[in-house]
Amino acid sequence: MRYLVTGGAGFIGSHVCDALIQRGDSVVVLDDLSTGNKKNIEHLISHASFKLVQGSILDTSAVESAIKSVDHVLHFAAAVGVFTIVDKPLESLMTNIRGTENILEAAHMHGKEVLIASSSEVYGKNAGGALHEESDRIVGSPLKSRWSYSEAKAIDESMAYFFYQEKKLAVRLVRFFNTVGPRQVGHYGMVVPRFVSAALKNEPLTVYGTGSQSRCFCHVYDAVAGVLAVIDSNATLGEVFNIGNDEEITIENLAHEVIELTGSRSIIEKVLYEKAYAPGFEDMQRRVPDISKIKRVVGWTPKLSLDSIISNIATHLKA
Numbered sequence: 001m002r003y004l005v006t007g008g009a010g011f012i013g014s015h016v017c018d019a020l021i022q023r024g025d026s027v028v029v030l031d032d033l034s035t036g037n038k039k040n041i042e043h044l045i046s047h048a049s050f051k052l053v054q055g056s057i058l059d060t061s062a063v064e065s066a067i068k069s070v071d072h073v074l075h076f077a078a079a080v081g082v083f084t085i086v087d088k089p090l091e092s093l094m095t096n097i098r099g100t101e102n103i104l105e106a107a108h109m110h111g112k113e114v115l116i117a118s119s120s121e122v123y124g125k126n127a128g129g130a131l132h133e134e135s136d137r138i139v140g141s142p143l144k145s146r147w148s149y150s151e152a153k154a155i156d157e158s159m160a161y162f163f164y165q166e167k168k169l170a171v172r173l174v175r176f177f178n179t180v181g182p183r184q185v186g187h188y189g190m191v192v193p194r195f196v197s198a199a200l201k202n203e204p205l206t207v208y209g210t211g212s213q214s215r216c217f218c219h220v221y222d223a224v225a226g227v228l229a230v231i232d233s234n235a236t237l238g239e240v241f242n243i244g245n246d247e248e249i250t251i252e253n254l255a256h257e258v259i260e261l262t263g264s265r266s267i268i269e270k271v272l273y274e275k276a277y278a279p280g281f282e283d284m285q286r287r288v289p290d291i292s293k294i295k296r297v298v299g300w301t302p303k304l305s306l307d308s309i310i311s312n313i314a315t316h317l318k319a
């Protein structure tokens with residue numbers, strides 16, 4: 001199969017490219033290298049089945065010519081990280097809404113299958129327990145950047161779903177919950193690479209808010225296996241799937257765990273949300289995926305524990 005991976009030079013996208021090339025598929029990457037990094041795919045550039053097109057998903061002619069050359073589109077290009085969303089809310093909205101619209105239009109015009117990478121951010125601040133695909137979205141004002149990001153991802157999902165329903169476009173949707181692993185960088189806000197790199201330098205780990213908020217971290221290798229399981233199945237057409245690990249930890253305990261596993265002398269510092277992000281910033285208190293649907297439909301479950309994830313990231317950051 002020939003795949004177009006938008007955002008293929010990014011963190012998750014580049015690991016998807018690795019997995020596709022490894023199993024013998026051909027890959028075209030469309031990436032504007034804004035938050036993506038050529039280094040992530042450097043080892044693939046000379047491969048006969050791999051091609052990098054440097055361009056934006058906002059450029060309709062670049063999108064169309066890339067889509068024409070493949071069978072299946074995996075749409076990973078998006079504004080990335082809470083810092084980016086808070087700093088550049090308008091640009092983030094345009095990328096996430098217009099970009100996805102361009103992908104869907106072109107895929108429809110040329111009759112290609114599409115996977116849209118969405119996010120657990122669509123559930124907003126619903127902290128009511130494990131979130132399943134039908135759980136309600138609970139979001140704050142659309143004038144707050146975090147919720148406008150959630151809105152954008154939700155609009156992407158709706159657009160994709162109604163392209164499937166009304167226009168018979170072969171669409172699949174996945175919602176990633178906190179995905180971590182090698183190649184993820186801390187400067188867009190993600191907590192695990194920030195904590196691990198601080199711990200390795202014996203610098204303070206900055207816990208935002210009380211630290212009682214919790215998350216579940218899934219290794220990108222597991223997440224990519226989930227993506228492949230979804231795209232390889234016909235039972236997933238027109239469906240949305242959570243992809244995440246359901247091992248929950250508070251951010252304060254994550255900080256302790258990182259310090260212990262890396263043998264660091266770092267201390268933990270508490271930082272107010274408004275200092276870390278912006279005044280009025282709202283966080284999710286809890287975010288846990290219900291992954292029973294993807295397990296039932298395609299048999300996928302994550303394999304890597306949080307401890308092995310932290311150790312693996314520390315090994316890669318040291319290297």
Ligand code: UDP
Pocket residue numbers: 082178189190191192194195206207208209213215251283284
């Ligand atoms: N966080 C933190 N210190 C950091 C970066 C993030 O305490 O240096 C917190 C953040 O406020 C949130 C959690 O860690 O409660 C996860 O943040 P991340 O940006 O990784 O993911 P998301 O908020 O999208 O779940």
